[in-house]
Amino acid sequence: MDLTGKNVVVTGGANGVGKAVCLSLAKAGAACAVVDLNAEASSIAVADIEAAGGRAAAIIGDITRKEGADALFDQAVAAFGHIDGLVNSAGIYPRSPLLEISDEAWDSNFAVNLRGLYHMSVAAVLHMRGRGGGRIVNVSSVAGLKPHPGNAHYACMKAGVISLTKSFGLEFAKDKVLVNGIAPGWIATDKAKEAGNIFQPWALAEMPIGRAAEPAEIADLILFLLSDHNTYLVGETVTISGGTYIS
Template sequence: MNGKNVVVTGAAGGLGSAISLTLAKAGAGIAVLDVNPDGARALAEKIRALGGNAVPIVGDLTTREGAHGLFAEAVRAFGHIDGLVNNAGIYPRRPIFEITDEEWNASLGVNVRGLYHMTVAAVEHMRPRREGRIVNIASIDAFKAHPKNSHYAATKAAVVSLTKTFGLEVAPLGILVNAVAPGPIATETAKKMGFLPSIEAETPIGRAAEPEDIAEVILFLISDRNRYMVGETVVAAGGYYIP
């Protein structure tokens, strides 16, 4: 990844932090994009302390203007952007009869609309150079039903579908779009929510993923080592979902 620059959305914590650190250690410059200013600055400082190159970028990506403005800020900071990881997402849990319109709209806004706007901004920037990589973070919940997360699952199914269409449309431009659908990840948030033990009991590998396990898959897809995968969703779930 030496000489490459990557925008990572939702980068300040959990999986986003692991992705950013993994790519930075591989040599990439990282635009640490998050709605949390303190978290974005702290991670950028951590990457720089490790000898990497990172710039915090703070803002809301759920509108077209916001997303394009944030991507433009990353371009100004690095000169060119070679990759985008659409990691930003929210994970509300609620029974179907209790989901409010506000929760539906928030889930769609971050998990789908924000991803769409960031992808369009990235393609517009990458198209003249005819090269680039985009990785979307889907979820095992797009394929395997769980209670209390119908709105989250719906958005992640949309990510899988969008990845196919994006891949089809922009591969002729030299831009490869793929997705990763993680299973359970042992982030601090997931640990606090308390659902990991029951899922780990059903996982053949016997544990939830560490964030770095998923980040390594993303590293391959965002790098030039991926030369032929387009529109694919890679399931990385420790055997928790085997169709």
């Protein structure tokens, strides 16, 4: 995939799928703004991106309020001159029994997984439609389609991401801002490997393909949605779960 000359903002770009996207962007010739709260991890990510031959800038801050998200996007524009794509990959994965979810858990989950994504998308649309278009990719989850016990509040927000993807897609296709999403299943991120669930028989039983996805496999789909090869997808959320969820 050739994205030479493209500049892309990736929230949650310091770790996991976000970092895999940044590294794949580097190999594809694009520059990457790594938006994250973790300054140390962001610096490491930028060094890794540059070692892979790419250009990157660490943009440190909180996306959960409009003022912060706007400022972070403006910093990315200042770093690269213009932005062609946004990947909303930042997220948290809270777990709690359904009858025990606190107001604080609801609030933090909403702030990161949905409201922050909304604010970053608004900033991106306002910038992109003035330049003749762009691409936005939202990272949802199969949990938004097929909830598991113990993560109802997370599943609600990921379902909300799917809905927002449809709304943004419908409203801004006319401006040539193509907004789509992905719904991954199990992913073999470093955190997931440390937790060990992806290797458990009960988890593997959910995966017809027999394994969790590598972050780079998820990144490949995101890069297609960011690229000029994506010309007709609008408001879609593509499931990439190795058969864990087949719509």
